[in-house]
Amino acid sequence: DAMVIQNPRYQVTQFGKPVTLSCSQTLNHNVMYWYQQKSSQAPKLLFHYYDKDFNNEADTPDNFQSRRPNTSFCFLDIRSPGLGDAAMYLCATSSGRRGPGYFGPGTRLTVL
């Protein structure tokens, strides 16, 4: 029944150690988004894929990368996590660019 799945739900990494977060969807939506949500703040868009086209937000740090090998999967890579990257990372999908309807449960990243 789950439509947008994120793994793992909780991720602990060390300062500077690369980490990859995973998102998959069963909706066959062509647009996938990654948002970062820090504690008690609103989610902030990092980047999105429209089909295979990657779209980076202007203020997304270079430390954050993404891959989308197929329609169903999208990955968020953090090359050298800093303490300030500790946050909830939310994946979302939509059909076309009419605004996302479906968010995953999120991955909470802790950086030690």
Next chain:
Amino acid sequence: GDSVTQMEGPVTLSEEAFLTINCTYTATGYPSLFWYVQYPGEGLQLLLKATKADDKGSNKGFEATYRKETTSFHLEKGSVQVSDSAVYFCALSAHGSSNTGKLIFGQGTTLQVKP
């Protein structure tokens, strides 16, 4: 640029009380408007949406009407329950050729409902 402003929380109500969470927006053109709910430790769930002026979105007893003249999308519920305790986010998605489907969120309003 586009922005969303919500009333500050926390909002604390007794069960069965009437709820209003104010939301106003600034945008060029005619955005789509959304309310999302986030329960502790979870992702966002779409609660309701409206895509054009005077549309009313509704779900699970919650309602919001897209008011172009006042640029508002206030969330209301006639009788809240303890299970409604959560953080509520108002958001917009711009239309037009440059639209990426990006959601711009308000700061969120925490609702606490006491039995």
